[in-house]
Amino acid sequence: MDSMRPSAAAPVGKAALIASVGPRGYADWANPDHRLRRLLAEFIGMAGLTFVLSGGAAVLARYGGEGQQPWQVALVLSLVSALWLLVAVYFLGDISAHFNPAMTLAFVLRRDMGLPMAGAYWAAQFAAGICGSLLARGFFGPAGNLAATMPQPGLSWQAAGFEAVISFGLVLMVLCLADGPKLNGPFVPLAVGGYILAWGTMGGPFDGASMNPARSLGPDVALGDLSTWWVYLTGPVAGAVLAVAVTLFLRGSATVAEATAAEGTPLGQTK
Numbered sequence: 016m017d018s019m020r021p022s023a024a025a026p027v028g029k030a031a032l033i034a035s036v037g038p039r040g041y042a043d044w045a046n047p048d049h050r051l052r053r054l055l056a057e058f059i060g061m062a063g064l065t066f067v068l069s070g071g072a073a074v075l076a077r078y079g080g081e082g083q084q085p086w087q088v089a090l091v092l093s094l095v096s097a098l099w100l101l102v103a104v105y106f107l108g109d110i111s112a113h114f115n116p117a118m119t120l121a122f123v124l125r126r127d128m129g130l131p132m133a134g135a136y137w138a139a140q141f142a143a144g145i146c147g148s149l150l151a152r153g154f155f156g157p158a159g160n161l162a163a164t165m166p167q168p169g170l171s172w173q174a175a176g177f178e179a180v181i182s183f184g185l186v187l188m189v190l191c192l193a194d195g196p197k198l199n200g201p202f203v204p205l206a207v208g209g210y211i212l213a214w215g216t217m218g219g220p221f222d223g224a225s226m227n228p229a230r231s232l233g234p235d236v237a238l239g240d241l242s243t244w245w246v247y248l249t250g251p252v253a254g255a256v257l258a259v260a261v262t263l264f265l266r267g268s269a270t271v272a273e274a275t276a277a278e279g280t281p282l283g284q285t286k
Contacts, residue, residue, distance in 0.1 A: 027268035028126030029278070035271045043281035050132065053111040053279045057136055058143040060103040060114040065147030065162075065233035067099045068092055072159030073151060089219025092162055093212050101208035108204070110279045115227045116140050117251035121186045124259040125269045127277035144233035152237045163234035164223025164247055171246050174222035178250025179257070181214045182226045186258035191266060226251055 026034045033041045043049060071092050075083065104112045113119045119136045122128050148161050166174030188210055192203050211226075218224030225231045231247035269277075 028274045029128055030126065031269070031271045032274040032278070043284055044278050046281060049279065049281045050135070052282075053132075054135055054139045056107040056110040056279075057113060057139045058146075060100075060107055060112060061140045061143035061229055062147035062150075063099055063103060064096060064114060064227075065144045065230055066151050067095050067147075068230065069148040069151035069159075069161035069234050069237065070155055071095045072162035073155035073157070074159075076159035077155065085220035086216070088159075089224070090216045093215025093219060093224070096215065097208040097212040100211055101204045104204035104207060111136075114140070115185075115251075116229050117182055117227065117255040118186060118189060120252060121190060121255045121259050122277045124256065125190070125262070125273075127269050127274045140229040141232055144229035144231075145236045146233075148233035148237035157238060161234040161237050162223075163238055163240070164225040164231045165243055166222045166246055170222075171243060175246045175250040175253075177218060177222060178225060178247060179254040181218060181224060182251035182254030183258045183261075184214070184254075185210055185226050186255045187261055190258060190262040222246070226254075228252070 025031075032044070072088070075088055075091060100114065103114065113122070113136065116137050119128075119133050119140070123130055123133045152161060185207075188206060189203070192206060214226070215224045223231070225247045228244075228248045228251055231244055232241075235241050235244050
């Protein structure tokens with residue numbers, strides 16, 4: 016019976032990928048050009064998200080008419096962000112489509128990617144989030160608070176807890192759909208879009224339902240107010256950590272295919 020159990024020292028995640036293709040074969044993944052492709056894909060996806068959210072909020076405030084209810088604004092912004100993520104994951108997923116520092120953290124904790132590359136991801140994601148909101152402000156001004164996420168007065172810790180819960184669900188869903196070509200399969204983008212639409216509509220009037228520290232940082236920087244950003248950093252980080260632990264219990268360690276998807280498909284490699 017003991018011989019049937021997987022070895023405790025068996026490689027997982029990125030190490031499993033390297034073991035499967037060999038150090039020479041892994042050179043394609045380590046190529047600086049491929050890594051720059053991944054960072055550019057992250058920048059495009061993240062900047063597009065904050066641009067469509069900040070711009071959408073400003074357009075609603077300026078041209079959407081009087082008497083808009085919070086749930087109506089939340090529904091519209093959740094819909095446009097869900098549609099953007101649906102499209103972006105479809106056309107960038109084979110390169111890289113985390114579009115969320117909490118998601119990148121989850122891949123690091125599951126050992127799908129190394130910490131140095133994750134640091135570059137975080138820099139690209141946060142910079143993209145800021146650029147997207149600044150661009151929207153340049154076009155439309157600060158109307159609608161550029162879709163800034165803000166907890167209700169006196170409910171900052173409750174908002175952080177809520178962000179942890181909904182971020183846990185988002186990360187868990189993506190990781191549990193990771194059997195095969197994650198982020199490039201036909202159903203993962205639909206699932207991500209549906210999740211964002213559902214929770215953004217439900218939680219938007221409460222605290223903005225961010226689930227993404229970079230999505231919250233962009234509007235905050237564009238408005239010059241970082242006073243509540245900690246809520247949208249601590250909540251998603253806590254949710255991501257818990258989601259990784261639950262995923263490991265449900266599905267075990269990352270496979271080669273999952274690590275490959277987390278690191279993108281290099282040019283010239285078969286999928």
